[in-house]
Amino acid sequence: MSKQKLAMVVGxxxxxVLAFGGTASAQNDDDHxxxxxxxxxxxxxxxxxxxxxxxxxxxxxxGVTVSGSATINHVVKTRTDRGGITHVVDRAESNGxxxxxxxxxxxxxxxxxxxxxxxxxxxxxVGTMKDAFTLKLGHRTVLxxxxxxxxxxxxxxxxxxxxxxxxxxxxxxxxxxxNGGGRCDPx
Numbered sequence: 187m188s189k190q191k192l193a194m195v196v197g198x199x200x201x202x203v204l205a206f207g208g209t210a211s212a213q214n215d216d217d218h219x220x221x222x223x224x225x226x227x228x229x230x231x232x233x234x235x236x237x238x239x240x241x242x243x244x245x246x247x248x249g250v251t252v253s254g255s256a257t258i259n260h261v262v263k264t265r266t267d268r269g270g271i272t273h274v275v276d277r278a279e280s281n282g283x284x285x286x287x288x289x290x291x292x293x294x295x296x297x298x299x300x301x302x303x304x305x306x307x308x309x310x311x312v313g314t315m316k317d318a319f320t321l322k323l324g325h326r327t328v329l330x331x332x333x334x335x336x337x338x339x340x341x342x343x344x345x346x347x348x349x350x351x352x353x354x355x356x357x358x359x360x361x362x363x364x365n366g367g368g369r370c371d372p373x
Contacts, residue, residue: 220275221264221265223260223262223264227258227260227278228255229255230256230258231254231255232254232255232373234251234370236248236249236251242369245329246329246370250287252286254293254372255282256280256373258280258295259279259280261277270305270308271304272308273300274299274301274311275298276297276298281294281295284321291328292321292322293319294318294319294322296316296319299314299315300313300314301339303340310339312337312338314334316334317335318331319331319370319372319373329370331359333353333356333360334353335351335352351363358370
């Protein structure tokens with residue numbers, strides 16, 4: 187798994203840990219029983235390298251490497267239902283500038299996790315992760331990729347790694363499932 191995607195997964199795990207008993211800044215309750223928290227993660231340095239090898243992006247022109255730094259801002263909503271199940275929605279996004287080969291690019295990153303635990307395994311969280319990354323040079327989209335995956339975080343995750351992503355749909359070669367080697371999605 188790429189360092190950047192690992193950092194994102196660690197961020198999601200931290201988010202879910204916060205949601206299941208920790209604290210975060212700017213907590214308040216909305217009108218529907220959700221507790222809303224915010225936090226920032228980063229900066230996270232990233233690079234996208236053109237090529238067809240492992241951890242390279244085949245969708246960039248030959249010889250291009252784009253590098254940047256992202257601070258990911260999270261808005262986390264949690265609530266516990268009458269059955270004792272904790273639900274969490276984590277929306278994370280980052281927008282900024284990356285550079286490469288003498289050019290200045292704009293990037294946009296968006297990630298949404300919707301998950302919950304269960305009474306039978308309250309320490310394992312299951313749900314979905316939707317992830318998208320766009321890179322623009324001026325008004326031209328250079329890269330657009332993402333995925334929708336089933337997510338398991340905690341001791342009940344397959345493979346014993348503490349987290350597991352099983353893709354439902356992916357486009358634009360974001361990264362190599364199942365192990366997540368970085369490709370065209372650097373965050």
